[in-house]
C-alpha cells in the first residue's frame with residue numbers, strides 16, 4: 001500500500017542505484033579519512049600509530065624586520081603542526097586551573113595583544129600586579145622578557161603565567177593531566193613533537209608550542225611609518241613634525257629625545273631604564289623594584305624594559321602599571337622630564353613641547369598603527 005511506504009523508502013526509491021551504493025562508500029571513505037586525521041587514542045595511551053611528519057614553517061618577515069632575525073632555539077624549530085598546537089593552546093582556557101582564563105584573555109588581538117587594563121584580571125577575577133604587555137613582534141626581543149626581564153626567552157616565559165597564582169593559577173602536573181586526557185590534544189602533540197605515548201605530554205612541550213606560535217606574531221610592515229620609509233606614503237605636516245621631534249631629524253624643530261630609547265624598527269631598545277615615573281628618596285624606595293628584583297643590583301631598582309611603541313594607539317593604558325590613560329598623559333610626563341633619581345636615564349630631561357608640538361608627536365605615534373595583521377587568522381581564536 002502506498003500509504004505504508006515510509007519516508008526512507010521514498011528517498012531510496014528516488015535515488016538512482018549508483019547513489020545507493022556509491023553514497024555509503026563515499027561516506028565510509030570520508031569517515032575513514034577523518035579517523036586518519038584524528039585517530040582515537042587507544043586506552044593504553046599509545047600514539048605511535050599516528051603519523052608524525054612535521055612540515056617546517058617559514059615565518060613571513062616584513063622587510064623592515066629582516067635584519068633583526070628571529071631568535072629560534074635549535075631544539076624548537078617552527079613547524080606547521082607545532083604552530084597549530086601553540087595557536088590552540090594560546091586561546092584555550094584549559095591552561096588555567098578552573099578553565100576560565102586563556103593567554104588570549106589578557107593578550108587580545110585588538111588591543112595590540114594587551115587587555116587595555118592598568119592591571120590584568122586572572123582566575124576568580126584576581127588582580128595582577130602589572131599591565132599586560134603587547135606581544136607584537138615579541139620573537140625579536142632578545143634581552144629578556146617581561147617588564148623586568150625575568151624570563152630568558154619565550155620557552156621559559158610560557159610556564160610562568162600558567163603557574164602564577166593571580167593569572168592562571170594552575171600546576172604543571174594539572175596542565176599535563178588535562179591535556180593527556182583531552183580528546184584531541186594527544187594526537188596534536190604527537191603530530192607536533194613525535195611523542196609515542198600520552199605520558200610524554202609535558203609542560204616543556206606546552207612551552208615549546210606556545211613559543212613557536214608567539215614567534216609568528218609579527219606586525220605586518222604596513223604602518224604609515226613603514227610605508228613612508230618605502231616611499232608609499234607621504235606624512236602630513238603634523239606627522240612629519242612629530243617624526244622630526246621623535247628622531248631629532250630637523251635642527252629647526254625641538255628634539256623630543258624619544259628615539260634614544262624607542263628606536264626603529266621595533267621602537268624599543270629593549271634596555272632596562274628608569275624613565276623617572278616615581279618620586280623616590282632613595283633607590284630602595286620604588287614600590288615595584290622592577291629589574292632590580294631580578295638582577296639583585298641596587299642600581300637596577302625602578303628600571304623597566306623599554307616597551308615597543310608599535311600599535312601604541314591601541315594598547316592604552318600605558319607604563320608597567322598602566323598609570324597613564326592616554327598618550328596625552330604620557331607626553332605630559334616626558335614634557336616634565338620625570339622625577340629625579342640616582343639612576344634616572346641621562347636622556348630624560350624636560351623637553352617642554354608646546355601643546356601643538358605635543359599633538360604633532362602624537363600624530364606621529366599613530367603612524368605606528370598597523371592593522372594589517374587583522375587579516376592574519378593566526379592572531380584570532382582557532383575555535
Ligand code: HEC
Nearest residue numbers: 102103106120121122130131132133145146147148161167
Ligand atoms: C591574567 C592576565 C595574563 C594572562 C592569563 C597571561 N598573560 Fe602574558 N602578560 C601579562 C602581564 C601582566 C605581563 C607583564 C608581566 C610582568 O612583566 O611581570 C605579561 C607578559 C607576557 C609576555 C612578555 C612580553 C614581553 O615583551 O616581554 C609574554 C611573552 C606573555 N605574557 C605571554 C603569555 C602567554 C603565552 C600566556 C598563556 C600561557 C600568557 N601570557 C597569559 C598578563 C597575562
Ligand code: HEC
Nearest residue numbers: 256257258261273275304306307318319320330334345347
Ligand atoms: C630614557 C629612555 C626613554 C626615553 C628618552 C623615552 N622613553 Fe618612553 N619609555 C621608556 C621606558 C623605560 C618606558 C617604560 C617605563 C615603565 O613602565 O616603567 C617607556 C614607556 C613609554 C610609553 C608607554 C608604552 C606602554 O606600552 O606602556 C610610551 C607611549 C612612551 N614611552 C613614549 C615615549 C615618547 C613619545 C618619548 C619621547 C617624548 C619617549 N617615550 C622617550 C624609556 C624612554
